[in-house]
Amino acid sequence: SLLFLFIYKITLFPIRCCTSPRMCVLHPQVRDSASSALQDAKLRDGSTILSGGFGICGIPMTLIRAVRDADAHNLTVVSNNCGLNDWGVGILVASNQVQKLCISYLGRNTCAAKLYCDGKLSIEFIPQGTLAERIRCGGAGIPAFYSPTGVGTVVQHGNFPVRYGMGGQVVEVSQPRETRIFHNQLHLLETAIRGDIALIKAFRADTAGNVQFKNTAQNFNFDMATCAAYTVVEADTIVPVGHLPSHDIHLPGVYVDAVVQSREPKRFEIQPSYRNTAPSSDPNLQVRELIAKHATNELKPHSIVNLGVGIPTLVSKYIMPHHGIFLHSENGIVGYAPLLDPQCEDCDLINASKEPVQLVPGSSVFSSSQSFAMIRGGHIDTTVLGAMQVSRHGDLANWATDDVQRIRGMGGAMDLVANSKHVVVTMEHTTKDSVPKILDTCTLPLTGSRCVDTVVTDLATFDIDKSSGTLYLRELRPNVTLEQVRRHTPVPFIHSHHSS
Structure with a gap:
């Protein structure tokens, strides 16, 4: 009779598989330092790094500084832009650790512009939406896609300088795109991007790697986190598993390999100048x-x-x-x-x-x-x-x-x-x-x-x-x-x- 009662109870009230947060964690995520996370990621000379951010909003500055201190060279960096001379990916460019940038916009980084002109840095300019989709496809297992962006431009026809020689001559150019017509409109074939290491900035992360972003600091961070062999997240706040409501998680921890505490301040790239709605005297x-x-x-x-x-x-x-x-x-x-x-x-x-x-x-x-x-x-x-x-x-x-x-x-x-x-x-x-x-x-x-x-x-x-x-x-x-x-x-x- 006792056996019957036990079977009866477990039939009506099934046992939950996870009775504590510890049992739900796939594997430990939090690292003591950014440098230890990068060691686990096997950062080395020639690595391809994906760095989240738009301008210097939402950039993983703690991790970027750790890459600089690791002294890895000949890096390929994929980012929307390359920060400033002294902030963001720009510090890797300034320390001559980057051999190629894949970006949509150079911005105010005069150091990168000079190195490009002097033949010391390769730059592949990619339309921003195409860059975002190439990264998204890399994370989704889609090898290529067609897009109307860039039709009739150097993106389609190629031959735009990627690298100059020391004497100012062009030594490498962009390649033309394969084309195809869909719905009577010409499209260009674009290939997916994947990287060795993704450096991601988060607002909050739990110890299982689940992530929340804040406002426009999400930008490229979400997609870059999905398409690297090893993803490291630096978060403003790290909380125990269960503290982030499941429906408020932006990036599932399945994409994340390590979490570190963010230790760098945030900055504005441009101070606001249009707050006043009155006519200008300039x-x-x-x-x-x-x-x-x-x-x-x-x-x-x-x-x-x-x-x-x-x-x-x-x-x-x-x-x-x-x-x-x-x-x-x-x-x-x-x-x-x-x-x-x-x-x-x-x-x-x-x-x-x-x-x-x-x-x-x-x-x-x-x-x-x-x-x-x-x-x-x-x-x-x-x-x-x-x-x-x-x-x-x-x-x-x-x-x-x-x-x-x-x-x-x-x-x-x-x-x-x-x-x-x-x-x-x-x-x-x-x-x-x-x-x-x-x-x-x-x-x-x-x-x-x-x-x-x-x-x-x-x-x-x-x-x-x-x-x-x-x-x-x-x-x-x-x-x-x-x-x-x-x-x-x-x-x-x-x-x-x-x-x-």
Whole structure:
């Protein structure tokens, strides 16, 4: 009878497999130091390192410093950009430990730019969304994929300098992409990226390696954690197993091999300069603000809008809550606004210009790969970008000049112009030397071909018929004459006599 009662009870009340957190841990995760974690990861000369972060937001600085101290050389570093001369991946570049960078944007790292020009560093520039997806595919076991990003540019055709010789000659160039047509649109074949070691920054992690990210510090960290042979997470806070609710875990511990305590401070790359919504007294900024204000008129109420770096960032000053516009930033936000209170600055919450911002009601944050999935999937209504040149057919050049020392990379611009429903360019009508920027044909490397719909300058607003290559002058700025516009626009255009 006792045996029957025991069987009866276990049938009604099954025994739980894990009765304590200790039994649920797959294997010990926490290491005493970053250096010991890197020893376990078998860091060595020639390793390929994946380093999370966007600018210097969400960078694993404790681990990066440990890599520098380990004195490993000839490293290949995959990162969205390479930090500053004295911060982020930049310290590995400055110590001559990196032989190749795979990045989307060089940014303000003058040391890396000089080494590239001097033939001491290879740089493979990759469109930001393509970089994110190549990393995501690496973690998902997908060897390659097709993307429309970069069609008609050096990404498709190759032959862009990857490395210079000591005498300034090009010794290595990018390779052309295999192409295929889907749904009457040309696509490029891109291959997945995997690495030896992933360096990841987290807000919280438990001792089983489960991870939470904070705001825009998630960026590339999530996807990079999934596609390396060994993943090390540095966390602001480490908690026991069970302290992170299962539904609040962003990165499962199955991807993580080691966790270390973060010991480095956080920094802003750019101090905010647009908190004040009052007009600027700087004449140069006044021109840029004029362009930004008129660009705001191109945005439809209740739309999703991406703002690029430079003049486009100023557009956010003129978007009011009643417009119902949600701003998207490729580093992982939908729904942000300029930061008005300096005391609310958060190093883990920035826009694509790397300025601190604030979230608005209804906002969301996510990874870089998900951000660009939104872009490629056609969920962004309007993109506003800066430009160096625009052609009458809507070709855009905004990332590279003839001067190699000024090349910074394409960032996310190629992805945005290839996939957004409406592309608005904001720029001064001419260069500082009065050279026109609206041309018959762009002479600089293209960001995208036949992609621009509207051009907003300090002189006028134009619409572009991309199929016929026709410019339509829609609006003149106050106190600007038609003759002025003609003098600074070396291509024909059609104007409305009602323009004002």
